[in-house]
Amino acid sequence: MKTIKAFAPATVANVSCGFDVFGFAVEQPGDEVTLTLKKEPGVVVKKIEGDGGRLPLAPEKNTASVAVLAFLEAIDRKDEGVEIYLKKNLPLGSGMGSSAASAAAALVGINHLLGEPLQRKELLPFAMEAERVACGSAHADNVAPSLLGGFVLIRGYDPLDVVGIPTPEDLYCTLVHPHLELKTEDSRQVLRTSIPLKDAITQWGNIAGLVAGLMKPDFGLIGRSLKDVIAEPVRALLIPGFDEIKEKAVETGALGCGISGSGPTIFALSTERELASRTGKVIQQQFQKLKLESEVYVSKINTRGAKVV
Numbered sequence: 027m028k029t030i031k032a033f034a035p036a037t038v039a040n041v042s043c044g045f046d047v048f049g050f051a052v053e054q055p056g057d058e059v060t061l062t063l064k065k066e067p068g069v070v071v072k073k074i075e076g077d078g079g080r081l082p083l084a085p086e087k088n089t090a091s092v093a094v095l096a097f098l099e100a101i102d103r104k105d106e107g108v109e110i111y112l113k114k115n116l117p118l119g120s121g122m123g124s125s126a127a128s129a130a131a132a133l134v135g136i137n138h139l140l141g142e143p144l145q146r147k148e149l150l151p152f153a154m155e156a157e158r159v160a161c162g163s164a165h166a167d168n169v170a171p172s173l174l175g176g177f178v179l180i181r182g183y184d185p186l187d188v189v190g191i192p193t194p195e196d197l198y199c200t201l202v203h204p205h206l207e208l209k210t211e212d213s214r215q216v217l218r219t220s221i222p223l224k225d226a227i228t229q230w231g232n233i234a235g236l237v238a239g240l241m242k243p244d245f246g247l248i249g250r251s252l253k254d255v256i257a258e259p260v261r262a263l264l265i266p267g268f269d270e271i272k273e274k275a276v277e278t279g280a281l282g283c284g285i286s287g288s289g290p291t292i293f294a295l296s297t298e299r300e301l302a303s304r305t306g307k308v309i310q311q312q313f314q315k316l317k318l319e320s321e322v323y324v325s326k327i328n329t330r331g332a333k334v335v
């Protein structure tokens with residue numbers, strides 16, 4: 027009986043201007059998946075810990091098992107027997123890529139258990155399939171950074187074209203997760219389906235600016251480019267105190283601040299760890315004023331992604 031444990035990190039999707047095309051991984055928190063090869067064929071989710079009984083055990087519904095099933099089918103080993111134990115460390119509906127992390131950890135684990143038949147990048151479509159099952163859309167901006175690590179650009183979806191963008195060594199991410207839940211599916215439904223040309227011009231200027239700022243690196247350019255005129259103005263209404271939070275974060279010295287994924291978690295980027303921690307405290311205090319408890323996480327960009335532990 028062969029067993030393996032894998033970890034996959036939380037991710038910040040969109041990164042303000044890059045709706046559905048940018049995402050990066052952080053060091054912590056993340057989900058852990060333990061997989062065991064069994065004699066009896068079939069994929070079974072044996073146990074989930076940390077979800078308060080809210081996630082499905084049904085293999086066709088849990089992102090960890092959906093990803094494993096898609097993987098086994100692709101490598102023509104549908105008769106394999108796999109037992110999955112999921113330790114859910116990421117809060118649900120948080121904007122930290124929770125469903126993606128379960129799928130990414132499961133894929134890295136099963137690929138390792140079966141002797142690495144596929145390359146990391148080749149695992150992506152299976153994780154995207156799991157995202158489609160969890161939130162109705164097969165976007166890759168959480169699963170790609172969680173699987174591959176680093177800051178990732180999804181240049182195109184058809185065919186899938188994923189590009190790693192180098193990031194400066196001294197870039198720190200603050201995540202503040204208020205105890206609120208927003209379903210990705212719901213926060214996608216509030217978005218406008220067409221964009222005025224003026225907004226599109228602003229957005230693609232910022233997208234290009236963020237990539238250039240990360241690669242040069244130019245922290246001023248990164249800060250100026252962390253702007254979103256498409257999703258944030260609508261989604262901000264779902265996060266209590268968002269405008270003031272953003273203002274305070276930048277006043278504290280963060281390069282920029284926005285909604286992580288579909289929210290309600292807030293992310294900020296800073297050039298020093300101490301500044302990133304201070305920004306976290308300031309954002310937490312803002313939530314406290316609104317009687318909302320929150321957790322703060324500070325980390326560098328995780329360049330490794332999901333791993334066997």
Ligand SMILES: Nc1ncnc2c1ncn2[C@@H]1O[C@H](COP(=O)(O)OP(=O)(O)OP(=O)(O)O)[C@@H](O)[C@H]1O
Pocket residue numbers: 037039081082087088089090117118119120121122123124125126128129160161168208209210211286287288289290
């Ligand atoms: N392992 C899992 N299996 C099935 N559904 C999951 C799993 N983990 C999370 N989910 C569900 O997937 C849905 C999508 O939300 P998820 O938690 O990924 O969004 P999120 O953390 O807010 O991230 P983001 O906004 O960055 O996508 C939620 O309803 C959540 O309960």
Ligand SMILES: N[C@@H](CCO)C(=O)O
Pocket residue numbers: 039040045046047165167168210213214287288
């Ligand atoms: N790009 C996605 C990320 C959340 O899963 C969104 O903003 O809806």
